[in-house]
Amino acid sequence: MAPQRFREQFDHIQRSMPDVALAMGPDDSAEFLYEKGVVLVRDGEDARMVEDTVRAYFTAAPDLDQDRVRRASPESNRTGITRIRVGEPGEGGPRGDRTVAHALRAVREREDRAGRRLVSRNHVVHIAPVNACPGDEPVPAPRAEGTNPSPDGAVHDPETAVGVLVIDTGLLHDCHSCSQLDHVDGDFAVEETDENGMLKQYVGHGTFIAGLVTSVAPNTNVTVLGTLDDVGAILESEFGARLFEAVDRHGWPDLISLSAGTSNGRTDGLLGMDAFMEELREQRTLLVAAAGNNGSATPFWPAAYADLPAYRNSVLSVGALRSDGAFGACFSNHGPWVKVYAPGERLTSALTGFDTPVPYVYQHSTYDDCRFDFSYACTCRHPRHTGVLSDSGAAAKPDQVMFEGYAQWSGTSFATPVVAAMVAAHMTAHKETDPRAASEQLLAGSAEFAEVRGAHVPALRPPTWRPVPIALPSAQA
Known part of the structure; x- marks a missing residue:
């Protein structure tokens, strides 16, 4: 079932x-x-x-x-x-x-x-889904507390900045009211709110990702494309063509941050992406791709291309750590095809409402127990809210919140731009012009690890990222 x-x-x-x-x-x-x-x-x-x-x-x-x-x-x-x-x-x-x-x-x-x-x-x-969606729904975060990761104080120089292309949902109209996004370019979302003025699901996804990139690596030229506007979904037969359109329109960037994909029951990739992936292999671009949020070891594409010999230096797959940074998040996919993990639970970044507060009604309800049988205070259970699609009965009233700039959100969708930005920051700091070499140097030079389902895995944690305390029961997840 x-x-x-x-x-x-x-x-x-x-x-x-x-x-x-x-x-x-x-x-x-x-x-x-x-x-x-x-x-x-x-x-x-x-x-x-x-x-x-x-x-x-x-x-x-x-x-x-x-x-x-x-x-x-x-x-x-x-x-x-x-x-x-x-x-x-x-x-x-x-x-x-x-x-x-x-x-x-x-x-x-x-x-x-x-x-x-x-x-x-x-x-x-x-x-990148929890069976087709991010790890949770966004939660309003106070502007006074800033973002997490926070900006590292580096200067943006458009002449030396690392190019990052974000394939996602388009930017929200007031994004440039946030100083961290003032030099972000790209497509704007086609439709941000529904007929009742409520923020639509997923529309802030690309804006949130752009904010994470510029927080970790301010010296980046970030372009956000609305390839996945409208619930963040597209057919495989169209996706490869849209990726080609993206690089034809903007050129092959240093880095592509992609927080989308699918499993397919196979270990040899997506037929609809074959031509694009073959061309990617011949470029210098590094594709940083989300491992997905199914809590599964099943390969999730295109992230799992990182485990295929022909693509190991051109694709980096990213899983999510929970908010203490020590263990894997409950929702994160895992397995040998996931090459690195980064904080991906309860990150804080720009969303919307900088000009005028925007209301949002939750679509999904939180659970009494973790969907993936973890025992820590994960986003399955906290913070509590009731959604429109709740199965708790017709009497349950969905919770509404107001976004006024920043949000807290979870998913491998967001661990991915953190890693892309860390590669970009390494390029700037070491004057490295090859993003694939920078990725290898960054991973080789890191002595940090985390525990994911009993395995010790490479982990990248931005210097300005702050662990978010979580209440652990006596028996650890």
Whole structure:
């Protein structure tokens, strides 16, 4: 049974994509989201072979319709990917798509012979999820207490600043009222509030990330793109093209901070990102990517590219430490494919309301117990609030808060820009022009470690980051 929060997020993302029928999978589980009735293949000979193979397989199965197998998108796009329609998206419910599963099964023998993947689901790439969302929802933080990490006092020099491209949700309209964001550039969010004037979910995500970068590394030229505007989700088939558009528009930067991705049940990456990742490998850019918030060891892409030999120097995957900095956060994904951890719980950064306070209504309720069975005072349980999507009954009134500038927020989404900024700060301090070399130097020169599910892992903690005290029970998580 899919967790309730996953089902709520599924419905939220589905409403944001009214023209795309989505399923949760694989099969009857809730590991990822994908487009119903469609598979992805490479253009050219692979696409023709997959069409023929699936059509023949469906012809031999009396309950499947081979006439439905057809191209759903044209060839010759830059990502080298084609969508093939194998079923009707309106059929069945959201709990898996059997026609897609049959299509994958039909090609499996040919994939085994070819020694490479030929076909894939069209996954939904979304803001690094707790099954499709950040680690928690933001909490207002007093302006007087500043940010955490706090600015290190370095000067911004646009001529020597390190270029950081943030692929996320767009900037909020009043972001430049915050002095830390006065030199941040990029797209502005298309729609910040709903019809009732309430701040929409996720819209401040990119602004919050930009504030973390400039706090840890003030000498950065940060550009925030609204690639993931509207609930922070996009189809895999479109994501690769949007990444190409980003670097075509702004050039290949020193660093890309990406707090989004998906698992896919495989260990060889995302078919829809293959072309972009191959081009990234030939550049000098370092992709710093969030490990995801499923509390799982399952690879989360594109962060998990860091564990593939061809991409180990071009991708750095980041997990989250809890607010004391000593252990992994309950929600953080983990495993050997996560290469470094950084503070990612209860960080404080810029959000919105600098010009005029903005109200927000919580969507999710906190829990009595940690969703991942940890025993420390994690963000699953504290601070307490009731959300619109609460299952505690119709009488439960959702909590409303007012944002007036800063917020406290948690997720690997936010540990990621902290690490990207630490690489940028190292480049500035050591006059290093190669971001990949700077990353290696930073990790090699750090003697800091943390404990994540019994393993000792590399940790990076900014000098200006302050641990947030948490109440621990007698038995440690």
